Amino acid sequence: MADLNTQHMIDEIRDNIQTGDTLKTKLVLAHLPDVDMKTQNRLIYELSRGDVRFTVPILLYLMTEHVSIVDELPVIKETLLSNLLAYPELLIEFLSDTSIKDKTHLINVAGELRFEEAVPALLYLVANSQDEPEIKLIIETLGLIGDPQAINTLTDYLYAANRDLIITAIQALGQVGTQSAMHRLAERMGTDNEMDYMILSIFADVQDPVSLEKLNDTLASHYAHMRIYAKQELVRIGAKAVPALIDNLLQDDPDFVIHTLNVLGDIGDESAIMPIRKLLGKDPKSANVRFAAYEALALLPLRKGAYTLTAGLTDPEDHVCVAAAKAIDQNYSEILTAGIKNLLRPKGDEARHIAKIIVSAQVDKIFLSLAAEDFFQELSLVYLPHAHKDTKEHYTRLLVKHGFDEFANKIQGGEDVKNLVKVVAVDDSRMILNIYKATLHELGFEPVLFEFPASAIEWLQNEKPAMVLTDLNMPEITGVMMAAEIRKKYSPKELPIIMVTTQNETNDNEAAYAAGVNKVIQKPFNAKSLKAAMDEFM
Template identity: 40%
Template sequence: MTRTTAVNSRYALEEVLANLDSRDLIKARIVLGHFSHLEEGAQRRILFELNRRDDQMCLAMLVYLISTNQQAREKYSDIAESILAKVLDEPQDLLSLLTSCRGVEMCYCIELVGKIRLREAVPELIQLLASHSDPVILKAAIVALGVIGSPDAVNAITGIILSGSDSLILPAIQALGQIASPTAMQRLVECLGTDEAIDMIILDIFAAIQDDVALEILNKTLQSRSAVLRNYSKSKLIAIGNKAVPILIANLASPDSDLQIHSLNALLEIGDDSAVMPIRKLITTQPHNANVRFAAFEALANLPVRKGDYIWASGLLDSESNIRLAAAKAIERTLDDVLSAGIRNMVRNQDQEAVQVVRAVLDSQSKNIVLNLIRHEIGVDLVIDYLTSQAHQDIRAFFFQVLLEAGYADLAQVVIDSQKQQGVKESIKVCAVDDSRMILSVYRSVLNELGYESELFTNPEVALDWLKINQVGFVCTDLNMPEMTGIDLTRALRKIFNKEQLPIIMVTTQNDRQEHGEAIAAGVNCIAAKPFDAKSLQAAIATIHHVSP
């Protein structure tokens, strides 16, 4: 440190002390503007005097210093602590300073107002929203009002949202969520539907609040025309868990089949056993929509139900193959003597109904049901016939091992011999993407029946990566999937492959014309409906040019 600098530091210190005594804030600020050039001893003495004196001028000087001098702010972390102590002791000084300061000092004061939740500052902050145009000041005021949580600020914050300023909409929405008054919640509801990304932030707010109004909004979004928002809302309800179960159960009585399906999917993921009886009741009404029946059986198959539940029998006799498969999967988990006897009676006549039941229990890999049939020597021919002539090679290999371990080596040998005789077939490979493992089991069976080899994925992002380096004849994808929808997957694939290079079939329960239009615009070749079987899927495949097994 040179002598000149030391002298300047001494004079600067004397000047600041004199300014404090004379209460000359303007001159004091001029000296503080050179704070970084003073020697450390002078800096510390100035800070000591500013900390020691309890008046508004010292607070103003400290705020000026920390707002305008980054070096001082980083070197002396106790400046912020001193300011906070002063405003907690005399909050009125902060309020007075807020009305008189400008620029970065005002921003700092606004942040302090929020930090100490100074409700007396709310009128001034609201006035700032009406009178200021600086987005930095406006954002600071919005954030502070949100932290304070005053309902008086709702209309002013809503006005910011309506003004359409992109940089302020997000903090304004978050502030309304923090206020969380009935009016604030209503304003958030009114903001839904303008921007998908903003909608997701609003849904996050409702998911965090979890009161009756918030749950109702999340539930209502299950009926959104946007697959992204439907899936996002469903994921939030699943994360909320048991608290969301009553409203999801109530949805089962809705005439909206899509809402029923989404609710059943969510109840499956939550896994609360209070949903069992309402789902059973739904099944007994024999819903006309096969996708509702499938979702109901799929949910029950994964919920804690009692053994021997007779409701499964109706599923095994359903006209749709995927529902029979779901019912078989559930029976396997709850099998008892009564259900075993019932299935044997279904198979005993070896008619077409028996063939369908046997196929369902085999495709669902329900080994206990199959072994029960074999032990009672009922339907054995049907089991072996399907395994040796139509079953997917994975199913055949699975039951070869089951039969071998159960002591039926002769039957196991018949199965393995048939596989050797058939040899390895050259088949077109098809990629199927669906977040339901049970639906993927249906794909495996149906595609095998049509002569295709299947590659199955529950995660569309994993499927996308795989498709970048592997060649397939075409892709079948679901629409409603978490994280990445079928439309999103299609858009990503169309950046790499055109429609002829990689045909895409969207297979969905949704029957929304707008959403179908989005899928076509994204690049799908055609749209097929769930539930599907070999005949309906083949019809969809036939619309894809140059693709045949």
């Protein structure tokens, strides 16, 4: 306003500060938007010279009642922070002052300062507040401060009626980060996917003994999304998680052991080698456990004792034999060559089976070490000319590259049948995909293989195979999620889906059927068992 006397305003605010007249001070400052910037800064300067107990409430009044001028005049907030930083002990007094109605800025300062002495006052405020935005801010601030005395109050909000407050409390307990806080978070899991992911990610960041234990325990969860996320986080943590994972190998739950072996293989820490070999030495009843053990060993650096892997080539399940072959190929040596030759020389049923495994597994080191032997050529040529065209082409190129032209020419004896019925197989294990390729080809289908569900979903938008075979436990998109996506385009009758998994969990099976899966079968499969399942819908 043009008729305002700026000097009079400055003189008046000085007098009001001296007399402690809050009301008149507020009246003067209400005209801040009407004066020039120089006068604005001078008025705030005069205010800052007053007693902090007088100045801070006035500054808070400005910040809550005159927001627009505060945005234009950052010196107001700077002055408030300066006062509170100079006298942090008074922050508690202001937080408890009932005459200050809006304590938002005080709460924020308490958080910025990580001021532990303010925690009792904050706990009192949150217990008596009915304002949800204020409650949320206090919970966030208690998390920033990270004082364990707030754990009980934060735990109460884990079960609030307001989802936003629950998520805020989860994040705050994660910032507190004590073992007690981690226990409270673990107890909250199991009712909401988003919250479960959030809690597991907190465990992965904190990595204290309790967090690692809870992540590890989650491998045995009845919910696929939980297991998958826990596996990813344990792999990310790496060697620090290995001791707890090794202890899991002593458990009787096959699924738990399988998930553990998957993680140990992906981590690749060689301290896991001996425990895995001891596990195989006990000859686990579950073929899926034996498969997962050899699959893990294929990813680990076996410097000694690799010759013991040859025992896996005589396993009664083809899946296990393929995994053992991959592990042998990864750690190949002259001793292993000699051992495999001894198994093949008799040329009996066992030798023919091992040759078939070597062909279907596409284990180049093993294949080349045997390629010069007449007995291996004879055994492998029972299967090679009738193998999938990709397999034949692979071995033809390999043999020609290493000077085995005559052997390579013999591979091409079989005829490739065109226009075969397509069957899609989706699995994040390349080893399993290789088994699908050989098995589906043997059954007379054209296998269409996908390692990533997203790629399969995209392909299925324009193509319609006779059937989809899918794993359950896959990162990012589970088999259940993929099935639900497929059902948006194809009905169960139009495109049957069979879930082929190591799991046999009630929750997983129910979720699979609810998503539109036609049938759930367990691994390991062979040509006979897979054909029996497929024949129900073909």
